[in-house]
Amino acid sequence: MKTVARNVVIALTLALSVVAFAQDAEPGSSSGSSVMAKNWDAQVYGDVGLHFTSISLGDFGSASNTNFGLTLGGKFTYRISDSLSVGPLANLSLVFGDGSTAVPITVAGAITVDKVLPVELSGGLGFTLYTGLAGATPAGLAIVAQALYPLPSMPNLGIHAQLVENILSDSVNLFQLTAGVAYKF
Numbered sequence: 001m002k003t004v005a006r007n008v009v010i011a012l013t014l015a016l017s018v019v020a021f022a023q024d025a026e027p028g029s030s031s032g033s034s035v036m037a038k039n040w041d042a043q044v045y046g047d048v049g050l051h052f053t054s055i056s057l058g059d060f061g062s063a064s065n066t067n068f069g070l071t072l073g074g075k076f077t078y079r080i081s082d083s084l085s086v087g088p089l090a091n092l093s094l095v096f097g098d099g100s101t102a103v104p105i106t107v108a109g110a111i112t113v114d115k116v117l118p119v120e121l122s123g124g125l126g127f128t129l130y131t132g133l134a135g136a137t138p139a140g141l142a143i144v145a146q147a148l149y150p151l152p153s154m155p156n157l158g159i160h161a162q163l164v165e166n167i168l169s170d171s172v173n174l175f176q177l178t179a180g181v182a183y184k185f
Contacts, residue, residue, distance in 0.1 A: 039078055039079045040076065040077070041076075041077045041079065041085060041112075041184060041185070042074065042076050042077075042184070042185040043074060043075050043077075043148070043182055043183065043185070044072075044073070044183055044185075045071075045072070045073050045074065045160040045181065045182035045183070046070070046071070046072050046180045046181060046182075047070070047071040047072075047162060047178035047179055047180030048068070048069070048070055048071075048178060048179070048180055049069060049071065049162075049177050050066055050068065050069070050176075050177050051067050051068075051069040051093065051104075051174060051175070051176050051177075052066050052174070052175040052176075052177075053065055053066075053067070053095075053102075053172065053173070053174050054172070054173045055170075055171055055172050055173075056171035056173075057171075065097060067096055067097030067098075067102075068095075068097070069093050069094055069095040069178070070094045071091055071092070071093040071162070071176070071180070072091070072092050073089065073090055073091035073106075073162075074089065075087060075088065075089035075090070075110055075112070075122070076089075077110070077112050082115060083113055083114055083115040083116045084111070084113055085111075085112045085114070086109070086110065087109070087110060087112075088107065088108070088109060088110070089107075089108050089109075089110045089122070089126075089144065089146075090105075090106065090107050090108075091104070091105070091106040091144075091162075091164065092105055092106075093105075093106075093176065093178075095132075100132060100134070101132055102130060102132035102133055103130075103131045103132045104129070104130045104131075104166065104174060104176070105129045105130075105131065106126055106128045106142045106144070106166070107126050107127055108124040108125060108126020108127070108142055108144050109124050109125060109126060110122045110123065110124030110144065110146075111123055111124065118149065119147050119148060119149045120148040120149075120150070120158075121145075121147055122144070122146040122147075122148075123144065123145050123146070124143075125141065125142065125143060125144070126141075126142040126144060127139065127140070127142060128141070128164075128174070130166065130168055130172060130174060133172070136170045136172070138168035138172040140166060140167050140169050141166070141167045141168075142164055142165070142166050143165045143166075143167075144163075144164050145162070145163045146161065146162045147160070147161045147162075148182050155184075156184050156185070157181065157183055157184075158181070158182045158183075159179070159180075159181065159182075160179065160180050160181060161178070161179045162176065162177075162178045162179070163176070164176040
């Protein structure tokens with residue numbers, strides 16, 4: 001099941017990228033670089049925040065903890081209308097706690113709405129691999145929600161916030177609440 005979910009996310013991301021790249025070709029143009037500059041957006045971000053991990057122990061109840069973490073991520077989107085774009089996003093987090101460091105890695109497909117509100121909103125579904133837990137490497141569904149408020153004096157720089165709910169195998173659940181700074185290309 002894990003392999004199927006991962007392959008579906010990869011296939012959808014590749015399909016969207018191929019379709020978007022094929023639409024970049026302008027008639028009479030030797031390259032699509034000028035169109036790509038208009039239709040593609042890239043964003044990188046660095047966040048700090050809280051990572052809530054809970055593990056169901058069956059008849060023995062559950063265990064949970066809250067840890068501090070750092071998240072680095074980015075997304076690469078193709079504009080399909082004036083205010084709507086789609087594309088892949090990726091997060092790499094370092095979660096510090098209890099003498100160990102866990103590393104959740106998330107890859108997702110996202111839809112971004114901008115220019116309608118003062119904030120840019122993104123949402124997506126993807127796959128998370130949660131490495132660094134003792135005795136297990138859970139994997140599963142990631143549900144991502146992001147907001148970006150561009151600073152008026154520096155439109156490429158903004159305040160970034162993110163919520164990620166990860167429903168993972170081995171009865172593990174990871175909820176991430178982070179905020180930081182983002183830069184748009």
